[in-house]
Amino acid sequence: MICPHCERNLLRKERTGNRCTHCNRSYALDPKTNPLRLNDLRVRRITAALSDEGRIGIVPEQLWYALSRKRLRDSEFGQGCLGGAFVVAGFVTVVAFVAETPVLLIASAALLLAGLVIVVARAMGAGRGIPPVAREAFPTQVLGAWREVYGTLPPGVLDTSEPAGGTSEPAGGTAAVTGAADTTGVLVCPDRAVVAFLVADGLPARHGLAVVRSAEEARAVPSNGPVLVLHDSDADGELLVRRLRDALPGRTVIDAGPPLRTVRALPQAVPYRDPRRKPGPAEMRLLTEPGTYTPEELKWLGQGWRFPLVGLPPARLLTVVDRIAGQVTRGVDADRRRAADLGFLTWPETAGPDPVGGR
Known part of the structure; x- marks a missing residue:
């Protein structure tokens, strides 16, 4: 990934603990460790596009969707498990037949069954369209890490953690009416x-x-x-x-x-x-x-x-x-x-x- 500060291309060993070993500065998001595979530069780029280069303010949920689109479109449910299960099952089956070991034959059958279950689940659409980070978890999992490093939200993102402009909810749970006076x-x-x-x-x-x-x-x-x-x-x-x-x-x-x-x-x-x-x-x-x-x-x-x-x-x-x-x-x-x-x-x-x- 590219360091958002010094713009050096960092290998995994050069960015342990979300810190660049070249400029010794911390960054918020590492594509290897967050479910949306984000980095700071991508968040800034998408935020700038959504906010029309800062001309309008956007809410965190709009950023959540924009950053989740690629993962939603390219659903990867079961791909790694599927390939791994069949490779291992094939290897174990060959060894089992050569060694004539019942235990290995049972293990290979279990692995093949697991692979078939994944195939059926994928064919039925299991896991498709489910965001890797839930909408309500985004402020904590992604924006929380951003706040820790930069002290504020990405430029252009409105802080909606505190109710604003009459959109708060009173104790009874009913949203207050915004702009009810002199309404058309x-x-x-x-x-x-x-x-x-x-x-x-x-x-x-x-x-x-x-x-x-x-x-x-x-x-x-x-x-x-x-x-x-x-x-x-x-x-x-x-x-x-x-x-x-x-x-x-x-x-x-x-x-x-x-x-x-x-x-x-x-x-x-x-x-x-x-x-x-x-x-x-x-x-x-x-x-x-x-x-x-x-x-x-x-x-x-x-x-x-x-x-x-x-x-x-x-x-x-x-x-x-x-x-x-x-x-x-x-x-x-x-x-x-x-x-x-x-x-x-x-x-x-x-x-x-x-x-x-x-x-």
Whole structure:
């Protein structure tokens, strides 16, 4: 790996204890010892790209996804075990037949069986799409090591360890409403990290949107304005829009989440699975009833696959949500409509990466 300080190419023996033997300075991440195979220079490079060279702040979860994409795409479940098991099994089998040793024959059979189990597991998709570092573990396993060495987060990454801007949760467990005063509409987003990202950019305040995380909180907002729904492309997200329309009859509910069919068709979109968040039979019945999903899409959703909002390129996410929010709220608030007509609240359209971006 390359030392992030002196830029010398370091052999393994030249960087024991995450310290360069040439410049004697410590670094945070060694690709040989962390599950995502990261080094400091790669983290800086990806962070710079996500934050548009520091022009926008990103949240740790967006960095987590970007750094996990390669490992998710190139799933390596069982490859080393599989090859090793068959090589050893073959060697042991040859020796067993030559020596006519029953114990070795039994051992070779066990190894061959283990290899076959791995083959079947891989064919059934076991281990595919599961991040090597869980989203909730990323701040400790990766960013914790970064803080120890550099004393702060990578440049451009927002510190969301402390609640900010009204996104905190009181003792009762219900998220506080952000921007509820003088609101023209409601933005519903269950993902706390995405809410923090949008609030840090000032998007809800710019459009007079109250930010909540559930249908119950949306119903409590004193507004009859439109309801904008931002969600992951997964079973929970697909059902959220329906639940909101049922909970808010007569209100305009706009699905602003990435369309499932569109996302799945994009080659650069890399989904992941969380075995703890697979939809149950009741949820699958609700997804099946309308007849809007193909059997393949239902299978995909039922296996717990998802494409997260934090996987969208941050600049693109801001641009899309800002444009939709602007179009929606202009029709509600006369002052905002007049300002938009004059161009004060519109952002220039710039060519950017695809909605799910590749890296």
